[in-house]
Amino acid sequence: MNTEDHRHVRPWRMIDRRVSRKIRVGKVEVGGDAPISVQSMTNTVTSDAAVTIEQIRQLEEAGADIVRVSCPDVESTAAFKTIAREAKVPLVADIHFHYKRGIEAAQNGAACLRINPGNIGSKDRVRDVVQAARDYGCSMRIGVNAGSLEPHLLEKYGEPCPEAMVESALFHADILRDLDFHEFKISVKASDVFLTVAAYQQLAEAIDCPLHLGVTEAGPLRTGTIKSSVGLGNLLWAGIGDTIRISLAADPVEEIKVGFDILKSLGLRHRGVNIIACPSCARQGFNVIETVTALEARLAHIATPMSLSIIGCVVNGPGEALMTDIGFTGGGSGKGVGMVYLAGKIDHKIDNANMVDHIAGLVEKKAAEMEAERAAAEARDPILEHIAAE
Template identity: 85%
Template sequence: MTGHDHTHLRPWRAITRRPSRKIRVGNVEVGGDAPITVQSMTNTLTADANATIGQIRQLEEAGADIVRVSCPDVESTAALSTIVRASKVPIVADIHFHYKRGIEAAKAGAACLRINPGNIGRPDRVREVIQAARDHGCSMRIGVNAGSLEPHLLEKYGEPCPEAMVESALDHARILQDHDFHEFKISVKASDIFMTVAAYQLLSEQIDCPLHVGVTEAGGLRSGTIKSSIGMGNLLWAGIGDTIRVSLAADPVEEIKVGFDMLKSLGLRHRGINIIACPSCARQGFNVIKTVETLEARLAHIATPMSLSIIGCVVNGPGEALMTDIGFTGGGKGAGMVYVAGKPDHKMDNEQMVEHIVQLVEAKAAELDAARLLEAAE
């Protein structure tokens, strides 16, 4: 919540992030004291540059810090330079086995290669990819998935497990370190949340590079959001994670929204309106659920961090309004009370309430943005 979240006064709110070194993904910093970044991935055909750029635009508007595109073939890397030029955010090229795709992506301007160096064959090929990344200022992500572990590790451990994932990650990291390449981050994802959390906890103690956190193949919008929130929430709360991706079988824009909501709920990142709303009951003075749904849609364009409470009656309304920038509490006779900066300010008819709140929030957002610009100028 803006303006009210005094962590030093409330130590139970404090999250101490795991110390890690900082790397760059294009112009975005990842790790160290940099804000936790939110990523998603396009699902258009990368070879169709226009469709891919269109989806990147939507992700940028939703607040994405970094976007990944899959580069499975030469047509994809051929389209990459057009995509990179059109994108406002850094582009990560997803490379799996073919070392040439990695070299092409680095030349095309990818900010980062998602690659497992141990998968791309002979040492000279690995050396070529690392050299291309170095020459073009490209960082790398080692991406370990429980579903695609190396055969020798499966044989050693008998099945995918946290120890096998961490060993795989450190084996790949060692190849980069042996080539004096340190601009990398690591992910160790599984679709099983227990395995995911255990793997990241183990890994976090064994290496100081930034960690890209996610639960892979989490599922559809609702079940995937829940699984991701439990797994990633545990890790983020423990201070583990420098960049995140919520993997949903849904519109990629939803991944960005869920990612930011997750960070917002833990006070790790603030973007847009945080609506505190009651679930509503027979005491409600207006239709809370419909109002919140409308306000979420009407205020989705605002990136300024702000809090808004929409509470159906006076039981919890005044208390919640006390802690938010703007509040509305249901009352009787078709009207409710508008709170500004925690204090009751004026009454408002339910009929006009949505329009009125949208105007108040937009005005407050403009005021906060102007104050921030002034502060930056000084």
């Protein structure tokens, strides 16, 4: 029995998303009723197009909806044309300090231009970038960072604070709106979780544009994941946020994995195998941690939403298995043997020694069946929305 079958009839699990207007980043819709998109950013030298394209490929395989690419110099915006042509997902050109890089990136295939109001320059320069976005069909992101606020705001408020960040964002949003440009989203990021959450809460009440969430410079993989989960989890739970980026000092692919895991935990996106596993104890009938680690690696390639429970004993195992597509419970009367559940029902036993290969095979078979069913449904209804990874 798939856990998704139950989620829709449990109001205490529902999140009422903030209503925002919808924009497009290339082929990806952001805001409104669109799924919350997951982004990452390349960390290669952009002027090396081949290396940058390869990293984008890795991010695409991990499920990235949008990828941001830094454009610090003329060589980078020149290479951007080749990179954009090869990418399968929309690219955001990250622009700082020199507004001409934004114009060049728009000309060379950017789907979105990200500018930082604190360092892009005068209002006239912002206008020039906006005109390029309009001319070449780009959306824009106003990216406010606590670490690079405008000097006059720091003087006014004395330090980075939610009020200063929101004032910066709204000032630059007004410039875009005065120019009759409305294809924009906003972010107000800080490395401090409290500052980040407070700024987004205030901004969400002040404007109806889509919001791009992130705790900037969150840190290494473990601590950065925790900070991002706390900050973004609070906002997403409150219905705030239309697209997210997890900023980790780690392989960018990990950002995509963490992003989807956060959304998955809140029932906002469903991609890949959701493994429910106990922390293990003396009752375990097999090595739970070793098994889960092996299965996580074996099943990383599966994008089809599915639930899998791996529980070490019969205390909670049968109950968890009732709620998952596939379940395995150790212990019970037999030693070295566990029970396999399919669609919430007892199906057969398997030796612990063969369980990883066996369970991986069951998951792959189930994923193939689900994809075949989805394809058949789409064939019957050509306008059926593609929801395999949502």
